Amino acid sequence: MYRHFGNSDHRNRVAELGDDRGFAQSGRLDALVALECIGVRVRFSRNAEIYAEGDEADCWYKVVSGTVRVCKLLADGRRHIAEFCFSGDCFGLDSTARPCSAEAVDDVIVMRFQRRIAERLIDQNPAVARLLRESVLRDLATAHGRTLLLGRMTAPERVAAFLVEMFERRDRTKALDLPMPRNDVADYLGLTIETVCRTLSAFKREGVIAIPNPHRIELLDRDALEAIAET
Amino acid sequence: MYRHFGNSDHRNRVAELGDDRGFAQSGRLDALVALECIGVRVRFSRNAEIYAEGDEADCWYKVVSGTVRVCKLLADGRRHIAEFCFSGDCFGLDSTARPCSAEAVDDVIVMRFQRRIAERLIDQNPAVARLLRESVLRDLATAHGRTLLLGRMTAPERVAAFLVEMFERRDRTKALDLPMPRNDVADYLGLTIETVCRTLSAFKREGVIAIPNPHRIELLDRDALEAIAET
DNA sequence: CGCCAGTTTGACCAAGATCAACGCAAGTGG
DNA sequence: CCACTTGCGTTGATCTTGGTCAAACTGGCG
Numbered sequence: 001m002y003r004h005f006g007n008s009d010h011r012n013r014v015a016e017l018g019d020d021r022g023f024a025q026s027g028r029l030d031a032l033v034a035l036e037c038i039g040v041r042v043r044f045s046r047n048a049e050i051y052a053e054g055d056e057a058d059c060w061y062k063v064v065s066g067t068v069r070v071c072k073l074l075a076d077g078r079r080h081i082a083e084f085c086f087s088g089d090c091f092g093l094d095s096t097a098r099p100c101s102a103e104a105v106d107d108v109i110v111m112r113f114q115r116r117i118a119e120r121l122i123d124q125n126p127a128v129a130r131l132l133r134e135s136v137l138r139d140l141a142t143a144h145g146r147t148l149l150l151g152r153m154t155a156p157e158r159v160a161a162f163l164v165e166m167f168e169r170r171d172r173t174k175a176l177d178l179p180m181p182r183n184d185v186a187d188y189l190g191l192t193i194e195t196v197c198r199t200l201s202a203f204k205r206e207g208v209i210a211i212p213n214p215h216r217i218e219l220l221d222r223d224a225l226e227a228i229a230e231t
Numbered sequence: 232m233y234r235h236f237g238n239s240d241h242r243n244r245v246a247e248l249g250d251d252r253g254f255a256q257s258g259r260l261d262a263l264v265a266l267e268c269i270g271v272r273v274r275f276s277r278n279a280e281i282y283a284e285g286d287e288a289d290c291w292y293k294v295v296s297g298t299v300r301v302c303k304l305l306a307d308g309r310r311h312i313a314e315f316c317f318s319g320d321c322f323g324l325d326s327t328a329r330p331c332s333a334e335a336v337d338d339v340i341v342m343r344f345q346r347r348i349a350e351r352l353i354d355q356n357p358a359v360a361r362l363l364r365e366s367v368l369r370d371l372a373t374a375h376g377r378t379l380l381l382g383r384m385t386a387p388e389r390v391a392a393f394l395v396e397m398f399e400r401r402d403r404t405k406a407l408d409l410p411m412p413r414n415d416v417a418d419y420l421g422l423t424i425e426t427v428c429r430t431l432s433a434f435k436r437e438g439v440i441a442i443p444n445p446h447r448i449e450l451l452d453r454d455a456l457e458a459i460a461e462t
Numbered sequence: 463c464g465c466c467a468g469t470t471t472g473a474c475c476a477a478g479a480t481c482a483a484c485g486c487a488a489g490t491g492g
Numbered sequence: 493c494c495a496c497t498t499g500c501g502t503t504g505a506t507c508t509t510g511g512t513c514a515a516a517c518t519g520g521c522g
Binding site for chain 2: 070072074075076078079080082093094095099100119122123124126127129130132133134136137138139140141143144145146147148150151152153187189190230
């Protein structure tokens with residue numbers, strides 16, 4: 001999801017652009033600040049489409065608040081969610097036509113950047129270009145990690161990996177707040193909604209998690225969860 | 232797999248660097264030529280490891296001849312192949328540690344480029360940086376396509392999509408030459424070797440393909456194959 | 463010739479999908 | 493305020509796809 005340039009690991013909480021040390025060291029903070037200034041704030045309400053598959057990719061986005069899902073559809077309606085983007089994450093950096101669509105999971109505020117303008121800034125500044133490149137490379141590595149998950153991991157492993165990922169990327173407290181419905185989790189993990197439910201119930205039964213309400217999950221035994229998710 | 236910069240679509244036969252029109256237009260052909268000159272030719276024999284998961288990513292590669300597989304392993308031995316790289320494809324453009332390993336499928340010759348040197352060239356040249364960025368973005372889009380395949384497509388759909396992909400990327404003649412064993416195909420598609428065999432046999436029975444020998448597949452009815460693979 | 467690696471096929475099995483019902487909380491309209 | 497709907501979530505029964513296990517086949521090669 002093109003998470004923030006200069007964020008060294010997708011598991012780290014996403015830093016604001018100005019915080020990036022690698023960039024600050026390059027002495028070109030001004031360009032990143034400029035990049036931040038050319039964005040326009042836009043709101044989308046729950047389930048609204050931000051862009052559709054096949055649209056021209058004339059801009060890209062950064063989530064200010066809320067959650068965005070990036071998805072692909074098959075002709076018969078089968079859906080797959082390629083990624084969830086949370087506050088601070090960038091999405092939609094495509095080079096020509098949109099390979100995926102993007103939708104608001106809940107009420108969302110994003111910054112929209114014109115690609116043409118942003119690219120001019122990037123071209124003027126090798127350090128920014130490098131940060132961007134490395135950000136995309138990191139995303140590619142996580143995408144490959146997800147192909148391993150989808151191609152070779154069992155349902156409990158997938159769900160455990162999902163919970164660990166959400167824990168790392170969101171609260172990092174014991175209580176995890178999931179903004180997306182079970183449906184979206186299933187389409188993200190390549191499972192059915194029933195299997196996701198059943199697996200969560202099994203984890204609950206085993207005392208690994210607690211589910212005070214569907215959108216809130218407490219990690220009671222994080223080590224067990226990570227053991228299930230493997231590496 | 233970071234296919235060749237400036238190659239506008241991953242389905243096109245990979246062009247040599249100098250052929251790239253987008254780049255030629257930029258008037259910086261010299262830098263790409265320079266990039267070509269800083270590579271070292273290296274040979275690997277069948278099944279040799281080119282680099283391992285976790286290694287430092289101090290260089291990247293371009294396939295001259297033969298086939299390379301880029302793969303990830305789980306602790307218990309389950310394997311997933313993230314991509315196959317053929318002549319002209321680049322691989323191993325990782326920013327720090329290797330997220331995947333790379334191995335020679337058959338006897339392979341590659342060019343090896345020092346990342347440090349290549350990046351200096353890239354930094355000096357926004358047009359090259361852009362080509363590289365767009366190349367990686369295209370790879371990210373195809374990786375997302377593969378998550379859809381692995382998460383939501385049936386075995387016949389996966390195998391058909393694989394055959395169409397290979398057809399597009401390799402011979403483009405009726406007879407398709409597969410350099411990799413069935414095992415690798417299975418690990419690429421998230422299936423078992425038996426399922427791959429059975430599905431190929433079913434296609435043969437239906438008259439969609441012919442299999443004169445295991446490494447050679449003739450596409451008798453390409454439209455049928457594409458219909459199975461959907462979009 | 464017999465071995466070996468890779469491929470193919472068959473019989474059986476199980477993980478997860480499908481189908482169906484029910485629960486439950488938040489609207490909504492009388 | 494209460495019946496009714498609606499959208500999710502959960503659970504159970506059953507079925508199917510693809511996995512597992514096992515055996516046979518094939519083409520090279522010492």
